[in-house]
Amino acid sequence: MTDATSTGAAEHDVIVVGGRCAGAATAMLLAAQGLDVLVLDRAALPSDCLSTHAIARGGVVQLARWGLLDAVIASGAPEIRTVSFHLGDGEVVERTVKDAAGVDVLLAPRRYVLDDILVSAAIDAGARFETEVSVNGVLTDEAGRVTGVTTRDRDGTVRERRSSFVVGADGVHSRIARAVGAGMVDERPSEGATHYAYVAGLDADGFEFHVGPDAFAGVFPTHDGECNVWVCCPADDAGIGADDRTGDFTALLQRVAPSLADRVGRARVTSAVRGAVRLPNHVRVAAGSGWALVGDASYHRDPITGHGITDAFRDADLLARRLGQALRGEVREDEAMAAYALERYRALAPIFDVTCQLAAYPPADEFVALQKRLSDLLEAEAAWLASLPPVTGPALVPA
Numbered sequence: 514m515t516d517a518t519s520t521g522a523a524e525h526d527v528i529v530v531g532g533r534c535a536g537a538a539t540a541m542l543l544a545a546q547g548l549d550v551l552v553l554d555r556a557a558l559p560s561d562c563l564s565t566h567a568i569a570r571g572g573v574v575q576l577a578r579w580g581l582l583d584a585v586i587a588s589g590a591p592e593i594r595t596v597s598f599h600l601g602d603g604e605v606v607e608r609t610v611k612d613a614a615g616v617d618v619l620l621a622p623r624r625y626v627l628d629d630i631l632v633s634a635a636i637d638a639g640a641r642f643e644t645e646v647s648v649n650g651v652l653t654d655e656a657g658r659v660t661g662v663t664t665r666d667r668d669g670t671v672r673e674r675r676s677s678f679v680v681g682a683d684g685v686h687s688r689i690a691r692a693v694g695a696g697m698v699d700e701r702p703s704e705g706a707t708h709y710a711y712v713a714g715l716d717a718d719g720f721e722f723h724v725g726p727d728a729f730a731g732v733f734p735t736h737d738g739e740c741n742v743w744v745c746c747p748a749d750d751a752g753i754g755a756d757d758r759t760g761d762f763t764a765l766l767q768r769v770a771p772s773l774a775d776r777v778g779r780a781r782v783t784s785a786v787r788g789a790v791r792l793p794n795h796v797r798v799a800a801g802s803g804w805a806l807v808g809d810a811s812y813h814r815d816p817i818t819g820h821g822i823t824d825a826f827r828d829a830d831l832l833a834r835r836l837g838q839a840l841r842g843e844v845r846e847d848e849a850m851a852a853y854a855l856e857r858y859r860a861l862a863p864i865f866d867v868t869c870q871l872a873a874y875p876p877a878d879e880f881v882a883l884q885k886r887l888s889d890l891l892e893a894e895a896a897w898l899a900s901l902p903p904v905t906g907p908a909l910v911p912a
């Protein structure tokens with residue numbers, strides 16, 4: 514399956530840069546097709562990363578389709594059965610998570626747990642992982658085709674690693690996207706902020722969303738009896754400085770969702786306040802000669818819709834199917850990548866649009882109408898993902 518190139522023979526079919534929810538899932542689905550897959554990540558895995566952890570129904574569908582949902586639930590991630598909207602005027606709308614697209618539960622697992630389950634599944638499928646290895650750039654041949662990556666190991670050793678194809682799953686500041694010069698397909702203003710803390714002893718067992726003045730807050734129950742309590746608002750309004758982040762966060766929560774702030778006041782904040790401001794809203798070109806991008810490397814949106822994990826899982830599925838076909842010689846690589854780019858863009862565009870509108874914090878009635886539209890889109894997305902055929906290749910055909 515490997516080709517000689519002008520820069521040397523490929524050692525692997527695919528090198529995946531980044532080994533979290535996009536990279537590990539992509540590696541799992543490629544390795545399951547019998548491809549030789551190497552994953553490189555500069556982090557020590559498993560480890561925590563910035564996230565409020567909620568997985569939309571479509572992401573839960575993906576876990577179920579990949580046979581990993583039971584493992585996530587068995588890890589102790591609370592099974593979320595209710596979702597409540599607190600509309601600011603005292604009105605609360607509570608819904609039971611219905612049985613749809615084959616799942617009847619939502620989840621918000623800690624990332625060091627979720628990512629570890631994905632990494633283990635990828636290793637079980639045959640992928641190899643090397644962690645604490647930084648990728649510095651890409652190798653190309655005379656025609657400009659990507660033929661591998663350059664790396665720096667923990668001890669400073671610089672190496673060239675060759676492959677038939679490189680997948681950038683290296684997050685929002687993707688080195689691979691920059692190295693290949695992946696342009697922007699769509700770019701919108703980025704003025705949002707998301708901050709969160711973990712809280713123990715909070716009286717919450719479902720997902721909660723609180724609509725505040727020009728802001729949005731919520732609760733996602735996660736592992737170890739803790740809840741992730743978060744606030745999204747315009748970056749200029751967050752008011753979270755360096756000196757007293759917990760105090761600033763508590764004051765912000767009190768302004769946005771006073772009833773939730775009072776409950777948090779009776780519980781115990783167990784972590785530092787973490788967050789991010791002005792994260793980009795953009796869609797990059799998805800693929801080129803010898804490379805493709807998945808997850809945040811490919812497309813980034815404000816965290817207000819909690820959709821990044823589901824985006825990563827969708828990309829993994831769409832890319833692994835098309836790339837497997839190309840590497841087996843069933844279709845031309847450029848056609849396979851064009852199909853991936855189109856399928857991915859069609860799938861992401863409506864939720865991207867709503868995300869950007871929500872992150873502009875329109876008046877409350879408009880904000881609530883957008884949330885209803887988002888809910889419909891998430892249900893449609895879950896049904897579509899559930900309808901996808903499994904990613905298959907020769908290695909998956911029963912003997």
Ligand SMILES: Cc1cc2nc3c(=O)[nH]c(=O)nc-3n(C[C@H](O)[C@H](O)[C@H](O)COP(=O)(O)OP(=O)(O)OC[C@H]3O[C@@H](n4cnc5c(N)ncnc54)[C@H](O)[C@@H]3O)c2cc1C
Pocket residue numbers: 530531532533534535536553554555556562563564565566567568569646647648649682683684685687688707708788789792807808809810816818819820821822823825
């Ligand atoms: C505050 C906040 C809250 C969020 N809340 C939610 C939520 O509730 N639900 C949700 O679905 N999404 C949420 N997201 C988004 C979600 O966390 C991301 O979309 C998701 O982590 C993307 O996964 P990924 O695998 O594409 O990238 P990442 O998780 O960023 O992983 C990229 C990996 O690539 C590695 N890497 C990067 N550069 C290199 C390099 N040069 N060499 C080697 N390795 C490299 C990194 O070490 C990392 O392990 C949130 C994001 C933020 C910032």
